[in-house]
Amino acid sequence: MKQLFSQKLFWGGLVSTILAVFIFTFAFMGSTVNPVPEKLPIAIVVQDEGMKLPDGSSMNFGEMLKVKINSTENSSVKWSFLSSEEEAVNEMNEKKHYAAIVLPEGLSRDVFSLLSDNVIHPQVIMYINEGMNMTGATISSQIVNGFLTTFNQQIQDQLFTQIEQSQIQITMEQAKALTQPIQIITEKINPVGSKSANGNTPALFTQILWLTILISSMVLFMLQKKVSNRLTFRSISFQIVGGIVFVGTISVFVLWITEGILDVSIPNSGEMYVLMILIGLSFFFIQNAMLNWIGFAAAPLIILLFFFSMPILTMAPELLPSITQNGLYSWVPFRFSVEHFKDFLFFEASPFENGVGTLAWIGIGSLVLMYLAFLKPQRGDKAQKERDRAGA
Secondary structure (H helix, E strand, O other): OHHHHHOHHHHHHHHHHHHHHHHHHHHHHOOOOOOOOOOEEEEEEEOOOOEEOOOOOEEOHHHHHHHHHHHOOOOOEEEEEEOOHHHHHHHHHOOOOOEEEEEOOOHHHHHHHHHOOOOOOOEEEEEEEOOOOHHHHHHHHHHHHHHHHHHHHHHHHHHHHHHHHHOOOOOHHHHHHHOOOOEEEEEEEOOOOOOOHHHOHHHHHHHHHHHHHHHHHHHHHHHHHHHOOOOOHHHHHHHHHHHHHHHHHHHHHHHHHHHHHOOOOOOOHHHHHHHHHHHHHHHHHHHHHHHHHHHHHHHHHHHHHHHHHHHHOOOOHHHOOHHHHHHHHOOOHHHHHHHHHHHHHHOOOOOOOOOOHHHHHHHHHHHHHHHHHHHOOOHHHHHHHHHHHHHO
């Protein structure tokens, strides 16, 4: 027992374990353990024209809601007032809002019809943009529902006041309608649908590609080292050709397993394959640029980048701490991959509809760095110089 505790390996292993605990605890839980929404973008369209009351005064419930929103401090939400329902839907398709509220033109008129013989049940439309981010959309829906519930209570109080002042006799049907004056109609925009891992398939495809391509990157890097002691233009070209073969094969099998066996919902298999090739090659170039310049020491860096990024891929950026947003989410390549997959799977966008994208440009830059790596000083160069000196 004493010999065990006297070994340096034992204490070194203990320190390494503690370090690993710190790294992986912060990686998996640091940014997600207590998500607090900050400025979730929600749109609101107020078209209510208001109406004249019997006593000559005017009432506009849409304006009342607008005043309430402007006077309420809520750091969780960033309200945007838009002019039309069409504009709100278009901006949601552009991933600018998680939810939207539309108050129709005749809202106030329909509300006061509840006190008349010709009852028209007023409605407010709430759009939920699931494809943008399921978690963000769910939280936004909860916030909007809470806000509209309070708004309903205000309208109810206003109607009861009107009944009391005007001594209006109401029927049982009207009394039931007054318990919830406004009906909330919920409609989903860019729905994630079934068999999409609750909207997390973009992140899952990203994770699968990054890890499987890392294996191929390590295999090709080791083969390159085995074939040639030093990086050359030719050996790097061998890496790239091999990478194209590996990425193409990986994409075929991932698509076959996810769509053919797991029955994941994919709009178009051919376009999905093209998108996976584009993202996969970008990942391959990034990984191999690091390997060519740093060597095998790049592997743990690549894995750590994955571990720190993995938990935040399924979260809305507005739920992340500012340090994570600015220090990791803003530049990590996985973010752009997830957005590409979202556009295709949930927003019906073709792979090149919005151009090649940021990730492709990062991949092109990494490809250039891969080739430039043969210019760096290498061990073979130093050995050759020593042999030249010895020969001289």
